[in-house]
Amino acid sequence: MSKSATTVPAKKIYRPETRLVQSGTLRTPFGETSEALFLTQGYVYDTAAQAEARFKGDDPGYQYSRFANPTVDMFERRMAAFEGAESARATATGMAAVTLALVGQVKAGDHVVAAKAMFGSCRYIVEDYLPRFGVSSTLVDGCDLNSWKNAVRPNTKTFFLESPTNPALEIIDIAEVAKIAHAAGATLVVDNVFATPLFQSPLALGADCVVYSATKHIDGQGRCLGGVVLASEKFIMDNVHMLLRQTGPSMSPFNAWVLLKGLETLAVRVRRQTDSAATLAVALAENAKISRLIYPGSPDHPQAAIAQKQMRGGSTLVAFEIKGGKKSAFRFQDGLKLIRISNNLGDAKSLITHPATTTHARLKPEQRAELGISDGLVRVSVGLEHPDDIVEDVLAALEGV
Ligand SMILES: Cc1ncc(COP(=O)(O)O)c(C=O)c1O
Numbered sequence: 379m380s381k382s383a384t385t386v387p388a389k390k391i392y393r394p395e396t397r398l399v400q401s402g403t404l405r406t407p408f409g410e411t412s413e414a415l416f417l418t419q420g421y422v423y424d425t426a427a428q429a430e431a432r433f434k435g436d437d438p439g440y441q442y443s444r445f446a447n448p449t450v451d452m453f454e455r456r457m458a459a460f461e462g463a464e465s466a467r468a469t470a471t472g473m474a475a476v477t478l479a480l481v482g483q484v485k486a487g488d489h490v491v492a493a494k495a496m497f498g499s500c501r502y503i504v505e506d507y508l509p510r511f512g513v514s515s516t517l518v519d520g521c522d523l524n525s526w527k528n529a530v531r532p533n534t535k536t537f538f539l540e541s542p543t544n545p546a547l548e549i550i551d552i553a554e555v556a557k558i559a560h561a562a563g564a565t566l567v568v569d570n571v572f573a574t575p576l577f578q579s580p581l582a583l584g585a586d587c588v589v590y591s592a593t594k595h596i597d598g599q600g601r602c603l604g605g606v607v608l609a610s611e612k613f614i615m616d617n618v619h620m621l622l623r624q625t626g627p628s629m630s631p632f633n634a635w636v637l638l639k640g641l642e643t644l645a646v647r648v649r650r651q652t653d654s655a656a657t658l659a660v661a662l663a664e665n666a667k668i669s670r671l672i673y674p675g676s677p678d679h680p681q682a683a684i685a686q687k688q689m690r691g692g693s694t695l696v697a698f699e700i701k702g703g704k705k706s707a708f709r710f711q712d713g714l715k716l717i718r719i720s721n722n723l724g725d726a727k728s729l730i731t732h733p734a735t736t737t738h739a740r741l742k743p744e745q746r747a748e749l750g751i752s753d754g755l756v757r758v759s760v761g762l763e764h765p766d767d768i769v770e771d772v773l774a775a776l777e778g779v
Contacts (some may be wrong), residue, residue, distance in 0.1 A: 393575065394460060395645045402455025402638075415635040416448045443631060445623050453634040454606070456641055460586060461575050463608035467618050468634060472571065472591020473499050474627035475605030479567045479589050480504070480538060482617035486512030488535040491564070493520025493550055495543035495749045498737050500569060504538060520550040521681060523558065530562040540569035540623055541688075545733040545757040546750040547572070547672045547697050549681035552688055556584030565613070571595075571724075577650045577691035587613055594724030595694065598647050602633040647726065647762060651694040654765035658758065659696050661769045667706075667776045669754065670699040695723060697757045704753040706779045707732050708762045711756065713775035716767055723759035728768055731757045 392400070406414055419650050423429035426658050431437035432654075440446050447498060452467040469475045480503060483492065492504045494517035504515045518525035520539050537559040541550040552568060559566040568580035569586045574595045580588045587687060590596060592604035607618050622628065629637075652675070659673035674685050675692020679760045700706045713732055720729040721736045741751075 397459045398456070398644055399642045401459035402452045402457075404452050404455075413449065413452050413635060413638050415631060417631050418447070419443050422455070430665070444628050446627050447631045447634070449631040449638070450629050450634040452631070452639075453604075453638050456638060457575075457590075457606050458608060460641070461581065462579060463581055463588065464611045465614040466606055466608045468592075468629035469605035469607065469620050469622065470627045470629055470633075472569075472589070472593055472602045472605040473503075475589040475591070475607045476500050476569060477503055477620055478568075478618050478627065479587050479607050479609075480508070480536065482621045483536050483565065484508065484513045487533060488513050489531045489533045490515040490536055490538060491526060491529040491534055491536040492516060492517055493540070493543065494745075495520055495546060495548055496538075496540050496569070497544045497566045497571075497700070500538070500540070502740070510584060520555075521548055523551065523554050526555055526558045530564070534562050534564045536564050536568045538569070539566070541578075542572040542573065542674050542693055542695070543749075544572060545677075545695075545697055545731065545737065545755065547674050547693065547695060547757075548750075549679070549684045549689075551681075551684045552578075552580050552583040552585060556586075559586075560584070567617060572693060572695060572696075573689060574644070574648050574724075576645055577652075577693075578689050581608070582690055587617075591639075592637050593735055594722075595648055596637055596724075598644065598646060598724055599640065600722065600727065602636045602724045604629050604633045604637050612707050648694060649691070650762060651760050652692050654763075654768055655694050655696050655758075655760040656692050657765045658772060660758060661773065662696070662698060665773075665776060667701055667710075667779050668698050669701050672697040678773060694760050695757055696760065697755060699752055700753045700756065700779060702754060703778065704732075704734065707754050707756055710775050710779050713778040714771055715774070716763065716771040717758065720759075723757070725759060726762040728761035728763055728771075729759045731759070733757060 420442050430441055450468050454468050455757050458466040516529040518529050539550050556566045565586040568585040570580055570588050571591050571594050587609040590606050662671050673696050700710050717728040717730050721731050734753050738751050
């Protein structure tokens with residue numbers, strides 16, 4: 379490594395955009411401009427004694443890419459510097475990050491409280507998977523602070539929420555839920571995928587751990603899966619480090635490299651996509667084919683005051699309910715020419731999802747109804763195309779409903 383191995387210190391001294399481009403870079407003696415891709419499984423040692431010392435922890439350096447890799451390290455350092463976290467661990471997917479952050483904290487006999495409005499796979503972990511190992515869970519209405527308080531038990535270990543929620547874009551008061559968790563001796567884990575690290579900083583609001591699916595806005599161009607867990611050094615060492623190292627849902631160095639390049643443009647992309655999403659929300663406001671419009675940046679969002687308090691921007695997502703239920707929602711989606719049907723989000727390409735038949739199809743109809751996921755609800759992930767083209771595509775497809 380060159381003497382300036384890390385070009386920008388992990389400390390939060392530069393503005394977010396600068397940290398996204400520069401933080402965490404490790405330069406080799408070749409002095410490359412772009413981050414090097416260390417596509418290697420393992421590492422060699424000069425002597426047997428060095429190998430022994432490395433395994434004892436007396437010799438700094440890498441051992442095996444399931445535990446650590448320089449390209450993955452750069453991604454972790456950049457994410458930690460951006461988020462203002464002491465420590466980060468990159469994972470193969472967002473679901474691996476969620477699973478490590480939750481499973482790593484609990485043992486048989488513990489209890490977890492989570493907001494019921496969450497991504498289907500996260501709900502599976504809390505509702506179906508953890509109970510198999512004797513960890514009980516209670517799902518609450520995340521927007522109702524009393525329901526968090528009432529769910530606490532003496533054995534409650536952690537709270538889990540996402541905000542804005544997927545797909546109905548409800549906003550949960552992170553600072554208030556953190557206070558309830560801490561008063562109960564529990565931690566709070568926040569899935570910050572929908573807000574993005576640009577617009578919301580859960581650790582600064584009192585959360586103990588933040589998780590991302592880097593698959594979404596961090597890549598932002600539909601290429602790689604990835605995830606990351608961010609927290610204090612203590613939280614990571616106590617709960618995440620050994621579980622990741624020993625069970626192996628590690629991020630591939632290639633994906634870390636792609637995601638590092640994604641971080642460089644995150645602020646530019648997310649700001650532009652958010653502006654276009656706001657334009658789409660305004661264009662849809664009075665549309666007669668729509669019965670409900672949900673946009674976190676809008677002043678008439680039901681939790682607008684909380685959004686104002688804890689978010690620095692709106693959202694790249696807009697959700698709306700088309701009159702006429704599933705039939706109309708399907709006709710609308712099939713009528714789109716530019717926006718593609720997908721269950722993904724955060725991409726440069728605008729994507730549309732019908733949650734009731736895809737991401738949330740596993741839930742019972744009454745569970746979906748409770749979460750506001752009607753058969754007419756669609757969620758648009760607004761991309762980087764010209765905003766007028768996006769708006770025209772949506773309005774033309776609505777005409778055909
Ligand atoms: C809110 C949220 N959390 C977690 C995930 C899981 O991420 P991944 O697909 O990278 O495992 C998703 C994926 O859609 C998501 O929307």
